[in-house]
Structures are given as structure tokens and as C-alpha cells.
Ligand SMILES: NC(=O)C1=CN([C@@H]2O[C@H](COP(=O)(O)OP(=O)(O)OC[C@H]3O[C@@H](n4cnc5c(N)ncnc54)[C@H](OP(=O)(O)O)[C@@H]3O)[C@@H](O)[C@H]2O)C=CC1
């Protein structure tokens with residue numbers, strides 16, 4: 203009997219471009235969401251764009267958060283209940299967006315994403331990442347019903363947030379390699395559509411790397427479009443597999459071993475240089491990944507991530523333990539092999 207089934211959840215309205223923030227009301231109006239919104243934001247995005255967002259709705263309420271934690275989500279859930287919010291708007295970087303996404307899921311209300319920084323693909327995806335205990339990786343959550351990404355606003359965010367978003371996309375190359383490997387070795391379900399879309403997204407970003415420059419709004423445009431595409435690939439797959447392989451495992455370990463030193467995208471970028479080397483050896487594509495990262499000003503070494511070589515090696519040799527996701531790291535690589543991979547690639 204044929205018993206396959208798929209349920210793909212995608213955003214309905216995705217609006218990207220110069221000055222589109224003022225089209226948020228229209229993009230949300232089309233969705234016929236009930237009631238007024240609760241705007242979940244953080245201090246800087248609130249200062250930069252809060253008023254413009256609130257001006258487009260009747261009786262909006264706001265809650266400003268500083269951290270993405272479960273108690274913050276609780277606060278947002280309570281605020282949403284107290285104000286009888288019909289839907290939540292996440293305004294800001296990854297933190298307020300993940301908090302709003304998770305709180306919406308909990309409340310069973312719609313979620314709208316208004317990123318002010320293009321720092322990783324969580325700003326558009328159906329994945330939410332809230333640190334809990336030793337867990338750092340994302341879990342499933344309903345994706346935003348609408349995404350409104352104003353490239354003028356995003357272009358004014360600190361440049362390193364944009365280069366982190368680029369590096370998160372470049373890491374899709376190794377994520378897809380890991381996924382295919384897991385299909386071959388562990389019979390993990392693989393989606394050709396999601397894998398191809400994810401690889402093509404990385405390819406297009408690298409092809410356009412020459413236009414990714416500080417103070418150039420087109421950079422924000424290129425990156426946001428890639429992040430949307432990567433988010434769609436994850437929605438098709440029903441998991442973060444198309445955009446998260448061994449390089450993400452290493453990054454999640456770094457978040458535990460050396461918290462707050464470097465941005466998510468920068469960590470996965472550096473780790474993907476090494477995991478590409480592990481996949482394809484000295485003559486493989488790791489130099490292409492390193493050069494692509496360098497060309498957009500993203501870090502290419504442990505040093506540039508502000509972690510020590512020993513911290514990076516600890517993350518690399520323990521990354522396989524943190525999640526049930528088969529990758530090139532298999533059941534763990536030895537310290538000697540990790541050191542050699544780091545040395546050959548210039549990461550340590
Ligand atoms: N869902 C997913 O799949 C993923 C989620 N994550 C999660 O995302 C979070 C990290 O994302 P990130 O975006 O770096 O985090 P933040 O939301 O903390 O944003 C980073 C910094 O940029 C500031 N900022 C945001 N927009 C602007 C702007 N336009 N101009 C100036 N400053 C701005 C913020 O200000 P302020 O301090 O005022 O907030 C903050 O200081 C983590 O919680 C991580 O776990 C990471 C990867 C994937």
C-alpha cells in the first residue's frame with residue numbers, strides 16, 4: 203500500500219524590498235487575522251521600527267524582550283492573553299522572532315515575522331531555537347504567516363549580522379552533503395526537492411558574492427531572498443536537514459562551550475570549511491567555501507570567531523553527541539583527526 207504523505211507549511215505573504223515596512227498592514231490585512239497584534243520586539247528594533255509597525259494597526263500592544271528563554275516566552279504568552287492579542291508580530295533579530303514564533307505556537311495564534319537583521323534563516327523558517335539545558339538546536343514551530351523584510355532597515359543593521367546570514371546560507375552545501383550521506387548510510391529520508399533548493403540557494407548566493415558589500419542595500423536583498431529560499435527548503439523537508447548538518451552541530455557545541463563569542467552564522471561557516479574537508483579531502487571544495495566566506499568578510503578561523511583552537515577542537519570532537527542526526531562526524535572523530543582537519547584548512 204502506498205503510505206507516503208507530506209504536509210508542507212509555508213508563509214503566505216513574503217514581502218521583501220526597499221521601504222516595504224509600511225506595507226506590513228496590507229500584507230497582514232490580506233490574511234484576515236482576528237483582533238489586534240502584540241508586537242514582540244527587543245530594544246534596538248523597537249527604537250528603529252516600533253512606531254512604524256504600531257502605526258499600521260488598531261490598538262497594538264508591545265512587549266520588549268532581551269533574551270530568548272522559556273521564561274521570556276511565558277511572559278509573552280501572558281501578555282498576549284492579557285491583551286487578547288489576535289496574533290503576534292516578531293520585530294527584530296533572531297531572538298524576538300524566535301520568542302514570538304514559539305509563543306504564537308503555544309497560543310495557537312498567527313505569527314508574522316518582521317526581521318530587522320538578516321542574521322540566519324530562522325527569521326523565515328518553521329524552526330525555533332530556544333536554549334534549554336544543554337539543547338541548542340531548533341525545534342519545529344509553525345512558520346510565519348507573513349514575512350515583511352525591509353531591505354533599507356536591514357541594510358542599516360551591523361554588517362556582521364548580514365555576513366552571518368550569508369555564512370548560514372553557504373553552510374547549506376555541507377548540510378546537504380551530510381543529509382545525503384545519512385540517506386546512504388542510515389536510510390534517512392531525503393527530499394530531492396528540498397536538497398536541490400538548498401544547494402541552489404547557496405550557489406546563487408556565492409555567485410552573487412561580488413554584490414554583497416557593506417553599505418549596499420542590494421546585499422540585504424540578496425541575503426534575505428536566500429534566507430527565504432532556505433526556509434522554504436526546510437518547510438519542504440519538514441526538518442532543518444537541508445540547512446543544518448555537522449557544521450551546525452559544531453556551532454551548537456560552541457554555543458555551550460564558548461557562549462556569546464560569535465554569531466551563529468559565523469560559527470557554522472567556519473565549521474563548514476572543516477566538514478567539507480572531512481567529506482572530500484584535501485583537494486575537495488573546502489577552499490571554495492573558505493574563499494566564499496572570506497569574500498563577504500565572514501570569519502574563516504577559530505581565531506576570528508574569538509574561540510581558542512582547543513575550544514574549537516572540543517566542539518568538533520563532541521558535536522556528534524548532541525542530537526540524533528547522522529553526519530560526516532559519524533560516531534565521533536578522534537582528536538588527532540580533528541586537529542589535522544583544522545590544521546590543513548587553516549581553521550586552527
Ligand atoms: N530559529 C532558528 O532556526 C535559529 C535561531 N537562532 C537564534 O537566533 C538568535 C540569534 O539571532 P540574532 O539575530 O543574532 O539575535 P538578536 O535578535 O539578539 O539580534 C542581534 C543584535 O542585533 C541588534 N539588532 C537587530 N536588528 C538591528 C538593526 N536593524 N540595527 C541595529 N541593531 C540591530 C539586536 O539589538 P537588541 O540587543 O536591542 O535586541 C541585537 O543586539 C539566538 O537566540 C539563536 O538561538 C539562531 C539560528 C537559527
Ligand SMILES: O=C(CO)COP(=O)(O)O
Pocket residue numbers: 322323324329331338339340341370442445446450451
Ligand atoms: O540554523 C538552522 C538552519 O540554518 C537551524 O538548524 P538547527 O536545527 O541545527 O538549529
Ligand SMILES: [Zn+2]
Pocket residue numbers: 322323370445446450466467470
Ligand atoms: Zn543556521
